[in-house]
Amino acid sequence: MTALYLRARVMTCNGPAPDPLGLVDDGAVLTDGAQVVWVGAAADADAACRALDVVPAERVDLGGRLVTPGLVDCHTHAIFAGDRAAEFAMRARGEGYLEIARAGGGIAATLGPTRGASDATLERLTVDRLMAARATGTTTIEVKSGYDLTVAGELRLLRVIARAGAHAPLAVVPTLLCHVVPPERRADRDDYLHELVTALVPAVAADRLATSVDVYCDDGAFTRDETARILVAARDHGLAVRAHVGQFTDQGAAELAAGLGARSVDHLEQVSAAGIAALAAAGTVAVMLPGACVQLRLPPPPVAALRAAGVPLAVATDLNPGSSYTTSLPLQMWLATTHLAMTVEEAWLGVTRIAARALGLADRGVLAPGARADLVVWNAEHPAAVPYQYGASLVERVITAA
Numbered sequence: 001m002t003a004l005y006l007r008a009r010v011m012t013c014n015g016p017a018p019d020p021l022g023l024v025d026d027g028a029v030l031t032d033g034a035q036v037v038w039v040g041a042a043a044d045a046d047a048a049c050r051a052l053d054v055v056p057a058e059r060v061d062l063g064g065r066l067v068t069p070g071l072v073d074c075h076t077h078a079i080f081a082g083d084r085a086a087e088f089a090m091r092a093r094g095e096g097y098l099e100i101a102r103a104g105g106g107i108a109a110t111l112g113p114t115r116g117a118s119d120a121t122l123e124r125l126t127v128d129r130l131m132a133a134r135a136t137g138t139t140t141i142e143v144k145s146g147y148d149l150t151v152a153g154e155l156r157l158l159r160v161i162a163r164a165g166a167h168a169p170l171a172v173v174p175t176l177l178c179h180v181v182p183p184e185r186r187a188d189r190d191d192y193l194h195e196l197v198t199a200l201v202p203a204v205a206a207d208r209l210a211t212s213v214d215v216y217c218d219d220g221a222f223t224r225d226e227t228a229r230i231l232v233a234a235r236d237h238g239l240a241v242r243a244h245v246g247q248f249t250d251q252g253a254a255e256l257a258a259g260l261g262a263r264s265v266d267h268l269e270q271v272s273a274a275g276i277a278a279l280a281a282a283g284t285v286a287v288m289l290p291g292a293c294v295q296l297r298l299p300p301p302p303v304a305a306l307r308a309a310g311v312p313l314a315v316a317t318d319l320n321p322g323s324s325y326t327t328s329l330p331l332q333m334w335l336a337t338t339h340l341a342m343t344v345e346e347a348w349l350g351v352t353r354i355a356a357r358a359l360g361l362a363d364r365g366v367l368a369p370g371a372r373a374d375l376v377v378w379n380a381e382h383p384a385a386v387p388y389q390y391g392a393s394l395v396e397r398v399i400t401a402a
């Protein structure tokens with residue numbers, strides 16, 4: 001159904017410098033329900049409709065509110081069962097993430113509940129999280145597997161992610177995540193790697209269960225060489241590559257991932273100047289995950305150096321039961337602009353256009369003709385209001401492409 005949204009402060013997130021947010025103060029957006037058809041000044045809307053031979057079925061007065069593209073959460077672990085509230089309490093008392101992980105907590109503590117949950121339970125838990133994300137403005141969300149870690153179990157998680165996506169009114173992008181070597185395979189680590197590259201990755205590609213493969217390269221996860229083996233296998237099977245890089249230690253994975261043409265590298269609390277230069281040269285997106293950074297009391301990633309090198313910056317929730325149990329991108333925008341010293345403009349582009357780029361999606365994250373008709377109307381006028389009033393829900397309505 002065609003709809004013309006009028007009296008809107010339109011933020012296209014598609015403007016050229018020096019106004020990358022592309023603000024149109026008294027603006028209008030015309031959609032056909034599936035795609036944006038036209039964006040411009042409200043004064044030009046009727047002429048545009050005539051020129052396009054469109055009579056809008058609906059004319060919606062937005063009362064001067066801010067209208068933006070639907071938000072894109074490009075990094076989540078939204079499929080899991082159980083929680084790790086006890087670990088949160090331990091960290092609040094001062095215990096470290098890696099010490100807790102070595103004592104049997106961390107990712108391994110989520111494997112049992114997730115492996116033991118039925119498909120129906122996992123689907124319900126995931127859909128609940130997707131709906132919570134949508135309520136804060138998210139209209140496209142990436143969901144990684146990674147809390148089963150067996151070949152059959154990871155394929156199951158990806159199938160459940162697809163079903164959850166089919167039952168929730170937002171777009172879901174599944175990713176295969178090679179998260180860690182599971183405890184029961186540490187003794188035959190090399191055989192496990194062999195299974196990942198010869199069975200799991202090919203099966204994911206053959207059944208089109210994910211468009212990209214992500215590897216967690218860090219102390220306690222995969223080594224740089226192991227990461228290279230998995231990512232090369234992914235690329236050989238036509239899958240895009242991403243990596244969790246430098247959260248705790250710099251393993252040189254930013255250079256590795258950039259060299260393989262990675263869509264993104266995520267975390268980056270620890271990255272060398274050479275790593276940053278490699279990301280810039282490859283055009284790889286750096287995904288900032290400020291919630292996990294703050295919660296684990298890590299030093300902030302080098303945003304100023306990434307910016308100076310021209311590395312595109314995205315911002316995501318890292319929704320997961322261990323280090324960032326949240327579905328809210330506006331909350332991450334607050335952390336990005338305060339703790340990580342990103343600008344308001346960078347935070348907005350990081351949850352819209354640049355986040356879409358991290359997922360390889362050119363049809364969203366902006367309000368422009370041909371983009372998906374995913375819009376958020378905010379109870380705000382100034383773009384800064386959304387991170388500024390942190391913790392408040394300023395979402396007036398979320399419109400997703402039909």
Ligand SMILES: [Zn+2]
Nearest residue numbers: 075077244318
């Ligand atoms: Zn993550």
